[in-house]
Amino acid sequence: MADVLAVAGILVAAAAAAASILLPPSRPRSAAMLAALALFPVLILGDQWHSAQIEDLRHESAGMIVLAIAATAAAVVLLAAAFRRWPIVLPLAIVFALPFRVPLHAGGDTANLLVPLYLVIAAAVLSTAVRDWASPPTPLRLPTAARRLPQVLAAVVVLYALQALYSPDFSKSLQNLCFFFVPFSLVYALLRDVDWNPRLLVAVLWVLALEAIAFVFVGSVEYATRALFWNDQVIRANDFHTYFRVNSIFWDPNIYGRYLALVVVTAASALLWARERRRLALLTGLIAVLWLGLLPTFSQSSFAALLAGLAVLAALRWRWRWVLGAVGIAVVLAALTINPGRLNGETGGRANLVSGGAELFAERPVWGYGAGSFPRAYREHVATRKAPVSVSHTEPVTVAAEQGVIGLVAYAALLVAALWTMGAGMFSPRRSIAMPIGQLVGRAAVLAAFAALLVHTMAYAGFFEDPITWTLLAVGASLAAPPAVRTSTK
Numbered sequence: 001m002a003d004v005l006a007v008a009g010i011l012v013a014a015a016a017a018a019a020s021i022l023l024p025p026s027r028p029r030s031a032a033m034l035a036a037l038a039l040f041p042v043l044i045l046g047d048q049w050h051s052a053q054i055e056d057l058r059h060e061s062a063g064m065i066v067l068a069i070a071a072t073a074a075a076v077v078l079l080a081a082a083f084r085r086w087p088i089v090l091p092l093a094i095v096f097a098l099p100f101r102v103p104l105h106a107g108g109d110t111a112n113l114l115v116p117l118y119l120v121i122a123a124a125v126l127s128t129a130v131r132d133w134a135s136p137p138t139p140l141r142l143p144t145a146a147r148r149l150p151q152v153l154a155a156v157v158v159l160y161a162l163q164a165l166y167s168p169d170f171s172k173s174l175q176n177l178c179f180f181f182v183p184f185s186l187v188y189a190l191l192r193d194v195d196w197n198p199r200l201l202v203a204v205l206w207v208l209a210l211e212a213i214a215f216v217f218v219g220s221v222e223y224a225t226r227a228l229f230w231n232d233q234v235i236r237a238n239d240f241h242t243y244f245r246v247n248s249i250f251w252d253p254n255i256y257g258r259y260l261a262l263v264v265v266t267a268a269s270a271l272l273w274a275r276e277r278r279r280l281a282l283l284t285g286l287i288a289v290l291w292l293g294l295l296p297t298f299s300q301s302s303f304a305a306l307l308a309g310l311a312v313l314a315a316l317r318w319r320w321r322w323v324l325g326a327v328g329i330a331v332v333l334a335a336l337t338i339n340p341g342r343l344n345g346e347t348g349g350r351a352n353l354v355s356g357g358a359e360l361f362a363e364r365p366v367w368g369y370g371a372g373s374f375p376r377a378y379r380e381h382v383a384t385r386k387a388p389v390s391v392s393h394t395e396p397v398t399v400a401a402e403q404g405v406i407g408l409v410a411y412a413a414l415l416v417a418a419l420w421t422m423g424a425g426m427f428s429p430r431r432s433i434a435m436p437i438g439q440l441v442g443r444a445a446v447l448a449a450f451a452a453l454l455v456h457t458m459a460y461a462g463f464f465e466d467p468i469t470w471t472l473l474a475v476g477a478s479l480a481a482p483p484a485v486r487t488s489t490k
Helices: 004-022 027-047 052-060 062-085 089-097 115-134 145-164 170-192 198-225 232-240 253-272 277-297 300-317 320-337 340-346 350-363 374-381 395-423 437-460 467-479 483-488
Strands: 102-106 109-113
Touching (some): 027 115, 062 089, 062 115, 089 115, 089 198, 145 170, 145 395, 170 467, 198 253, 198 277, 253 277, 253 437, 277 300, 300 437, 350 395, 437 467
Antiparallel strands (some): 102 109
16 A cells, blocks of 8 residues: 555656646746655655665665765756856756666665766756746747647656556556656756757767767677676576677667667768768768667667668658658568567567556556556466566557556557657658758657657667657757747747
8 A cells, every 4th residue: 555645745746747847947847846856866765765775775874875965966066057057068968868877786686777867857957947046038939739749748747646546566656757757857848948959969969979989889898708797687698699699888788779779860860961071971980880889789679760760761851652661561571571489489578578468458458557567467467477577568568558548548649749749840842941951950860769769669668767758859849849939049
């Protein structure tokens, strides 16, 4: 049974996150963002207060905790001051921190948390609150169709909190809400009102390129030495496979592959509209390096995501009807070559998870088993033995099992709103005349990357749990504003 204070806490946190998404830059929005920022670590700490990890920290490392809190507060204040002094650093810092997870060991267990991103979010919220309290900027006026995106996104956050109330694993749903939905709502709010001008977009591409090259270097060292830095499960799997999978600094090779695929799609969007030879050569070299880094991940979902993103770019750059026909033929050929009898083994048992998720949905089709409930519900109602199940590895199946038709409608509405916002006017033959080249390339990159991410989550889930999703939604909403409106904002 969920604790009354915890229930009230997650409802207030979700409401604050939704207000952060919906409200324009203002003092009320700053208050909502600060409330959400303060609540999500408090709720996590309260939920885990009697866990082995927290007890070890409380009894053995009290002094270190005090020092860590002081150091964290100092880092947040310094970062906030930097964001106030150089506003362009704020979005770049968020983009830079997106892939980094820090392993925290305590109580014999390990948790991989987005600690750097949380620190950047805290500093960004503090900086934005100071700015909004002094003189809020002119809010970004989105087209009518694009206004549906924040409304649906806020509804998704609130719905997840409400469906956590009847989940058999309330702790898991609370953690999902506080580690992902609430802080990533702040990411959306922080990035939506940024002026994504060509200078900033080029800077983002540089950040992504340099990071990705560094990750490929780490992955190459792993492949050459046949030694991974972490994740015992992947290390053991490599001992039994004829091939060797790398994960670089990422916990999972598929998440590493997802990141590289998204950066390749982003670089390819710049390449397709580049005109200078030097830029063409640099982008081509970057894509080649990242492709070589992607190969040893052996991530089928990442390869599929990459192809989806490139297909969207091809449709934008040339004739979308020809691309659609080619994709249809490829899907038919792939379906004909799949052996249903070997499908479950070739996908690491994911076919069983999908069918199990379908069984859970059939049992509770309207409201599901509750937010964050898939692992426990699968083990209790489907699996014949205890299994290390975390997700179904297919986002719609996870949503269907946990949130039922209600959640599926919200999820589908979000996808429609996002794709409608990102793709509005992009397939028009006259778009290149009416739209500045910088905005055109930026919107193409966001739309193609979102499509690639969406395809990847169909095979590996992690849609709402990936901060890149929320980043793409925010940038897509911002770039959807007409140039005259965007340049008139402060």
